[in-house]
Amino acid sequence: MDTVVRVVLIYLFLLVTLRVIGKREFGQLAPFEVVMLLLISEIVQQALVREDFSLTNALIGTSTLLALVLITSVLSHLSARVEAVTEGSPTVLVRRGALVEPSLNRERVTPDELLSALRKFGVERLEDVEWAILETDGQISVVPRRPAEKQVKPKKPRIV
Amino acid sequence: MVKISRRRDVPQPPDAPRIRRRVRFSPLQALGILLILGLPLLALLGVFGESSREAEAHTAALRVHLRYPDRFRFEQIGELLLFVDNTSSRPLDSVRVEFDSFYVNRFSQVTFTPAAEQAYRVRLARLEPGATGLVAVELQGEHYGRHRGAVRVAAGADTAALGLSTLVFP
Numbered sequence: 046m047d048t049v050v051r052v053v054l055i056y057l058f059l060l061v062t063l064r065v066i067g068k069r070e071f072g073q074l075a076p077f078e079v080v081m082l083l084l085i086s087e088i089v090q091q092a093l094v095r096e097d098f099s100l101t102n103a104l105i106g107t108s109t110l111l112a113l114v115l116i117t118s119v120l121s122h123l124s125a126r127v128e129a130v131t132e133g134s135p136t137v138l139v140r141r142g143a144l145v146e147p148s149l150n151r152e153r154v155t156p157d158e159l160l161s162a163l164r165k166f167g168v169e170r171l172e173d174v175e176w177a178i179l180e181t182d183g184q185i186s187v188v189p190r191r192p193a194e195k196q197v198k199p200k201k202p203r204i205v
Numbered sequence: 206m207v208k209i210s211r212r213r214d215v216p217q218p219p220d221a222p223r224i225r226r227r228v229r230f231s232p233l234q235a236l237g238i239l240l241i242l243g244l245p246l247l248a249l250l251g252v253f254g255e256s257s258r259e260a261e262a263h264t265a266a267l268r269v270h271l272r273y274p275d276r277f278r279f280e281q282i283g284e285l286l287l288f289v290d291n292t293s294s295r296p297l298d299s300v301r302v303e304f305d306s307f308y309v310n311r312f313s314q315v316t317f318t319p320a321a322e323q324a325y326r327v328r329l330a331r332l333e334p335g336a337t338g339l340v341a342v343e344l345q346g347e348h349y350g351r352h353r354g355a356v357r358v359a360a361g362a363d364t365a366a367l368g369l370s371t372l373v374f375p
Contacts, residue, residue: 137215
């Protein structure tokens with residue numbers, strides 16, 4: 046019974062704190078964030094199992110965690126409001142080539158990080174971006190502007 | 206020239222289309238979910254928790270009360286307590302308490318208080334009329350499953366036996 050209660054408390058604590066610190070922190074696992082994750086699991090592990098290393102305790106702890114994940118996912122699927130609370134909502138960082146400064150500051154995304162994400166999508170310049178959105182999983186999605194939207198005449202292909 | 210929007214009403218991404226949100230599980234998933242939800246529920250009801258049992262026996266000169274672990278988990282420690290009362294009007298010079306070896310051998314780190322004089326045999330000091338002697342045994346779960354045995358208490362020709370049954374969860 047103790048294990049179930051401890052797993053529920055730790056799960057709720059992590060759910061709240063990870064939502065509070067924002068999408069970016071664990072969206073892209075930089076080396077430091079990997080170390081942070083390892084540290085968290087190391088700290089939490091002692092509180093979860095205490096001195097009880099039995100298989101029974103491990104199965105109870107694991108099934109409790111899976112049950113919580115399942116319940117959260119079912120509730121999120123059934124209710125858009127719960128989904129917004131547990132998973133958050135996407136944040137627009139660039140709209141039609143313009144940086145959305147309040148969003149960048151709130152999500153602590155620097156222009157350098159944003160440009161790096163654009164380059165990964167093969168986009169060189171900010172004005173070529175229709176949308177850059179920080180998704181709920183912490184990844185940045187980039188939708189390039191179509192040529193018609195940029196009002197650029199198609200160039201003739203160069204044949205060398 | 207980079208355009209920067211500092212407006213407080215930040216733009217929102219296009220809305221996702223709406224569907225009727227329902228939950229559907231395949232029969233196999235439903236079975237797995239029953240298992241996933243069932244284990245914590247059973248644990249909350251105390252099915253996998255530690256518990257102890259009590260038993261009592263009387264003879265002409267003795268009242269023996271036993272509290273022993275009914276179930277506990279692997280590598281956890283269970284405590285067995287045996288209280289022996291002298292209910293007669295004369296002192297009992299020698300009270301012997303003996304545990305079945307095939308029961309005790311299923312556990313590790315077994316400690317007897319007072320110390321066992323032979324394998325799993327404890328002798329209590331002189332018991333005055335109305336006095337109570339105590340034997341405490343600590344057992345660490347070493348083998349899974351239910352282990353059965355008995356404990357016998359003898360004072361002269363007076364003997365009492367009580368059964369033991371302990372389940373060790375893996």
